Amino acid sequence: MTIPVRRFDAVIVGGGGAGLRAALQLSESGLKTAVLSKVFPTRSHTVAAQGGISASLGNVQEDRWEWHMFDTVKGSDWLGDQDAIEFMCRKAPEAVIELEHFGMPFDRLENGKIYQRPFGGHTQNEGEAPVQRACAAADRTGHAMLHTLYQRNVRANTQFFIEWMALDLIRDEDGDVVGVTALEMETGEVYNFHAKGVLFATGGAGRIYAASTNAFINTGDGLGMSVRAGIPLEDMEFWQFHPTGVAGAGVLITEGVRGEGGILLNANGERFMERYAPNLKDLAPRDFVARSMEQEVLEGRGCGPNKDHVLLKLDHLGPDIIKQRLPGIREIAIKFAGVDPIKEPIPVIPTCHYMMGGIPTNYRGEVVIPKGDNPEARVNGFYAAGECACASVHGANRLGTNSLLDLVVFGKSAGDSMVEFIKNEMPTWKPLPANAGQISLDRIARLDNQTGGEEVADVRAAMQRTVQARAAVFRNSENLALGVKEIQEVAERVKRTQIKDKSKVFNTARVEALELENLIEVAVATLISADARKESRGAHAHADFQQRDDEVWMKHTLYYGEDRRLTYKPVHTKPLSVEYIAPKVRTF
Amino acid sequence: MTDFDPIELKRIRWRSRRGLLELDLVLERFLANGFEQLTTAELFAYQKCLDLGDNDFLDYVNGKAEVDDPELAHIIGILRAA
Ligand SMILES: Cc1cc2nc3c(=O)[nH]c(=O)nc-3n(C[C@H](O)[C@H](O)[C@H](O)COP(=O)(O)OP(=O)(O)OC[C@H]3O[C@@H](n4cnc5c(N)ncnc54)[C@H](O)[C@@H]3O)c2cc1C
Numbered sequence: 001m002t003i004p005v006r007r008f009d010a011v012i013v014g015g016g017g018a019g020l021r022a023a024l025q026l027s028e029s030g031l032k033t034a035v036l037s038k039v040f041p042t043r044s045h046t047v048a049a050q051g052g053i054s055a056s057l058g059n060v061q062e063d064r065w066e067w068h069m070f071d072t073v074k075g076s077d078w079l080g081d082q083d084a085i086e087f088m089c090r091k092a093p094e095a096v097i098e099l100e101h102f103g104m105p106f107d108r109l110e111n112g113k114i115y116q117r118p119f120g121g122h123t124q125n126e127g128e129a130p131v132q133r134a135c136a137a138a139d140r141t142g143h144a145m146l147h148t149l150y151q152r153n154v155r156a157n158t159q160f161f162i163e164w165m166a167l168d169l170i171r172d173e174d175g176d177v178v179g180v181t182a183l184e185m186e187t188g189e190v191y192n193f194h195a196k197g198v199l200f201a202t203g204g205a206g207r208i209y210a211a212s213t214n215a216f217i218n219t220g221d222g223l224g225m226s227v228r229a230g231i232p233l234e235d236m237e238f239w240q241f242h243p244t245g246v247a248g249a250g251v252l253i254t255e256g257v258r259g260e261g262g263i264l265l266n267a268n269g270e271r272f273m274e275r276y277a278p279n280l281k282d283l284a285p286r287d288f289v290a291r292s293m294e295q296e297v298l299e300g301r302g303c304g305p306n307k308d309h310v311l312l313k314l315d316h317l318g319p320d321i322i323k324q325r326l327p328g329i330r331e332i333a334i335k336f337a338g339v340d341p342i343k344e345p346i347p348v349i350p351t352c353h354y355m356m357g358g359i360p361t362n363y364r365g366e367v368v369i370p371k372g373d374n375p376e377a378r379v380n381g382f383y384a385a386g387e388c389a390c391a392s393v394h395g396a397n398r399l400g401t402n403s404l405l406d407l408v409v410f411g412k413s414a415g416d417s418m419v420e421f422i423k424n425e426m427p428t429w430k431p432l433p434a435n436a437g438q439i440s441l442d443r444i445a446r447l448d449n450q451t452g453g454e455e456v457a458d459v460r461a462a463m464q465r466t467v468q469a470r471a472a473v474f475r476n477s478e479n480l481a482l483g484v485k486e487i488q489e490v491a492e493r494v495k496r497t498q499i500k501d502k503s504k505v506f507n508t509a510r511v512e513a514l515e516l517e518n519l520i521e522v523a524v525a526t527l528i529s530a531d532a533r534k535e536s537r538g539a540h541a542h543a544d545f546q547q548r549d550d551e552v553w554m555k556h557t558l559y560y561g562e563d564r565r566l567t568y569k570p571v572h573t574k575p576l577s578v579e580y581i582a583p584k585v586r587t588f
Numbered sequence: 589m590t591d592f593d594p595i596e597l598k599r600i601r602w603r604s605r606r607g608l609l610e611l612d613l614v615l616e617r618f619l620a621n622g623f624e625q626l627t628t629a630e631l632f633a634y635q636k637c638l639d640l641g642d643n644d645f646l647d648y649v650n651g652k653a654e655v656d657d658p659e660l661a662h663i664i665g666i667l668r669a670a
Contacts (some may be wrong), residue, residue, distance in 0.1 A: 039602055039605060047607035047642045143643050163602065185602060216605055216612045331650045336613060506598035508605075 003181070003192050003437040007429065008034045008159070010423055011180055011195040013166040013222065015041030017407035018386025019201030020149035021252070022365070026191025027156035031422060032065065034193065036151070036164045036182055038217055038473060038511075040144045044216050046407065047202050049142030051119060052134030053099075053404035055092035059113040060132040065089045068133065070581060072402060076395025077538035078554060078583040079235065081572035084363040084391040088402075088409045090576075095408045096135050104148040105137050120286075123397040134401045145404065152188045165511060166221065167440040169198065169229040169382075170432060175446050177382035178366075178430045180225075180442040185511065188504025190444070193351070193436045196426040197418040199383040200226070200359060201411065205522040206239075209352035210461075210468035212250045213242060222388040224518025226359050227561030228439065231379065232369055234390040234556050235357035236522070237530035238539045240398055241473045243290040245351025247309035249336040254328060257284045260325050262314040264293065265345065266301040272310075287397075290350035291541055294474035297349075304347060311345035350473045356539065357529075358390035358556065365389070365414020370558065375569035381430075383418055385410040392556065395571075396538020406505065447513050453498030456513045463490045463516075468525050471530050476543040480531040487520075487527045488564075495522045525559040532566055533557065550583050592631050600631070603638045607652050618670040628664075633663040 008025045012019045013035035026033040047066075056063040069089040073080055075320065086096040100106055100114060107115040116132040124131040137144035142397045151161075157532045170179040170192065179194045205220025206212040223233055244253040263282050266272045277284035284292075293310050302308050314322060322330055333341045362368050362376060365385050371377035386407045412486055470483025494516055499509040535549040536542045555568040573580050604615040613659060626634060637660060647653035648664045656670045 039603075039607070043607040043642055045607050048609070140643050143641060186599070213609060215607055215609045216616075217607070249609075249613055251613070328650070328652065331652070332610075336610070336652065503598075505595050506602050508598070508602050511602070 003190055003441070005192045005194050005432070006034070007194045008032050009195065010034070010197045010199065010224070010418055011036065012199045012201060013180060014044070014201030014203060014386070014388070015150075015160065015162075016044035016201060016203050016386060017046040017145050017149065017404060018411040019199070020153055021408045021411025022199050022201060022383075022385055022415040022418070023158045024149060024152050024156055025412055026418060027153060027158040029419045031419065032159075034159045034161055036076060036161045036166050036193070038163065038165050040162055041150050041160065042144060046142040046146050046404070047402055050139040050216065052136035052141050053096060053117070053132045053136060053145070053408075054122060054399070054401040055096040055528060056089065056156050057093050057096065057114060057116060057135070058116045059060040059109060060116045062283070063131050063133060066578065067124055067126065067131070069094065069575075069578070071122055072393060072399055073581045074127070074584070075121050075397055075399040075402075076393070077194055077397055077548065078550065079238075079392065079395030079537060079556070079571060081363070082575040082581060083572045084393050085364040086575040087413070088393050088405060091409045092405055095405065095412070097333040097406065099145065099148060102148045102152055104144050105546040106135050106357070107138060113168060119400045121270050122401070141404065145408075165514070166225065167443065167514065168434045168437070169225045169231075171229050172430055172433050174380070175182060176380040177433055179436065181437040181455055183358060183440075185506050188507060190437060190440055192432060194429055194432055195431055196422045196585065197381050197383060197417060198389055199365070199385065199414055201384070201386045202388045204355045205519060206352045206355065208463065208467045208519050208523040208526065209239075209472065210464035211245055211247070211349050211351040213252050214246055217285040219515035219519050220388070220522040221515065221518045222359060223525070224287065224521040227521040228355065230560075230562060231359065231367065231382070232560045232567070233357060233525045234360040234558055235396075235529070236525040236559055237391060237533050237557060238356035238396050238527070239352055240356065240430060240539050241287070241290045241352040242353045243286055243293060243350050244312055244348040246332070246337045247304070247347035251332055251336045252290045252351070253312060253332065253346060255286075257312065257314060257329060260314075260321060261317050262312050264289070264348075265311045265313050266296045266532045267303045267307065268293065272296050273420060287539065287541065290473040292336075292487040293350055294472060298474060309347045309349045312348045312506065313345040314341050315343055315345070318560060352472070355387055356390070356394045356396065358393075358400055359384040360556075361385070361389045361391050361410075361414075363391055363410070365410050366417055370567060370569065381421070383414045396540060410585050443514065443517065444510070447497065447499055448502050450496060450498040453496040454493050456497050456499065456509065456516055459490065459493045459497055460516050460519070462493065463487070463520060463523050466490055467526060471527050473541060474543065475530060480527065482529045483527045487524050491520050491524055494522050521561055524564065525561070528564055529557045529559050529566065554583070570586070580586045591633055598661055600635060600638065606642050608642045608646055611642060611649065614649055615616060619667055622666060622670055630663055630666070633659050636660060637663060637667070648649070
């Protein structure tokens with residue numbers, strides 16, 4: 001069967017902040033650019049970001065990019081690449097001012113400059129005092145960013161393919177990327193997009209966990225496509241958790257609730273944080289609270305019929321404080337936990353929030369993989385940016401507000417690299433291989449012809465339970481080893497999923513089955529990478545190896561899907577212009 | 589159910605996937621329970637909701653913002669109860 005072909009200079013998969021910023025760079029340089037997105041671009045998950053975007057503008061207090069860089073390196077627990085971190089922090093002020101010029105409605109100071117608010121982990125002079133570095137557009141920063149960039153792209157003639165799902169990467173016999181295969185949801189037809197350069201900006205994959213703050217579209221498609229095309233994934237053991245997501249729903253309950261005096265209780269009604277953190281108690285750092293909560297659950301003191309969560313109690317604050325100082329929390333608790341916090345505690349559980357790992361890139365947004373003795377050889381024609389990419393600026397742990405920054409800085413940088421590559425090295429298209437797109441057709445045919453298979457929802461739930469139980473915030477050798485075994489069993493079940501609806505047009509069941517094939521690649525990568533790392537660093541807290549071990553483990557993990565093997569590559573310790581920031585113990 | 593174009597109904601189901609988890613959860617519940625009973629007029633109104641920005645949509649559903657548009661008020665009431 002021949003697959004219809006559409007041809008562009010550049011194809012971007014993903015219309016969130018990263019994809020839109022990259023596309024703008026390409027369209028404005030005059031290249032014919034397509035953006036594919038599963039959903040309308042302004043409904044990408046970037047819309048969920050409220051907190052803000054960091055930049056050392058120094059509008060409220062003295063600030064310098066060097067301080068921002070230090071905080072980011074320290075936040076990453078020395079797994080971030082210091083050249084990429086310097087690049088991002090130096091470019092931050094320019095990137096934010098550019099968004100302002102594009103018309104993004106930032107909150108302002110009386111003098112007209114952009115207002116900046118404080119955010120955890122951002123400090124002056126290497127930890128001396130907190131600094132106000134986060135720029136926000138009310139509580140709709142992500143939304144404002146998406147709208148601003150989308151409008152700009154429309155003006156620059158970017159061509160949008162909305163409700164198109166990319167299925168597989170097309171590499172030729174040299175290993176170069178020459179396009180991507182995609183499904184038009186409206187017709188159910190599969191097309192090959194033939195391109196001189198392809199950029200993935202497909203966002204996160206938080207849906208591998210049972211408890212996740214991520215919207216349902218965050219299924220790690222870019223990572224799944226990469227693995228199937230032989231591209232390794234970097235640092236997949238590192239996932240950031242928020243301690244208080246509503247059990248069973250994932251919706252975030254802000255830290256402010258504990259700030260106002262809310263406390264955590266176990267099944268015995270004990271305020272257990274007093275035992276783990278006698279001084280700070282319920283206000284200890286995020287990761288510490290999350291680990292203590294999970295310890296209670298693991299030791300059988302969890303609440304509810306499955307003993308799988310703890311309780312956040314705030315009724316003792318009284319209805320007035322709850323209504324006045326914690327607006328919206330009552331509505332969220334009633335709607336998503338089914339409890340009125342004025343009378344009853346809210347069931348909460350540590351909840352997956354952000355993926356630090358991803359498709360390996362350098363700070364130019366070029367995808368780089370080991371080849372011979374070069375640990376970072378460029379894959380011609382392939383780029384990635386945003387949460388799906390690992391540049392790596394967040395290392396083992398991301399600082400709040402650094403992700404939106406990552407989207408625009410590396411979106412633009414990747415766009416620039418693509419323009420350069422396409423204009424200088426690609427006078428014309430490399431031919432598509434004869435079997436281009438066949439793997440996608442085979443995947444769809446397998447689904448359509450499967451008999452006696454398993455329900456997608458059941459297998460997805462099994463995957464989520466396994467990842468949640470074995471690779472959440474509390475990790476140990478025994479649990480991880482079990483997880484590696486169990487997740488590979490789930491992966492076998494994914495090969496036999498079945499759908500009842502075989503129609504072509506807007507077949508959501510088919511899309512979800514295809515998404516599960518991406519999620520499972522991410523889940524297996526996570527468990528295998530986590531099981532191998534015998535230390536604790538950032539978000540990877542290992543009960544049997546509680547210290548960070550720079551001697552052995554200051555290195556990036558690379559996971560290959562075809563034989564589920566790991567290799568490692570060095571962390572970049574050379575910044576672009578400043579001195580190396582040497583490892584220290586991370587204390588706060 | 590109504591004589592609404594079946595393809596349109598499938599499109600609506602896909603468009604009920606949003607950028608905010610809170611909306612995904614409410615709409616998932618609604619699609620499983622209530623959606624099938626909508627009248628044609630309600631379906632048109634729901635379609636209009638899907639064109640809202642995610643934050644505005646959620647503010648309506650959570651009751652954080654008042655719904656001025658009379659066409660939407662009724663369907664948002666149904667979603668609030670979902
Ligand atoms: C609740 C919440 C609050 C947050 N708050 C902040 C904050 O205040 N500050 C901050 O810096 N970070 C924050 N983050 C993190 C940040 O929002 C995300 O990391 C970031 O928005 C990801 O952007 P992206 O462009 O990489 O991907 P996304 O915005 O997720 O976009 C992905 C795009 O890829 C498309 N796509 C995916 N797969 C395919 C496919 N197969 N085919 C076609 N298209 C596809 C989607 O349709 C979408 O357009 C928050 C995260 C959450 C969950």
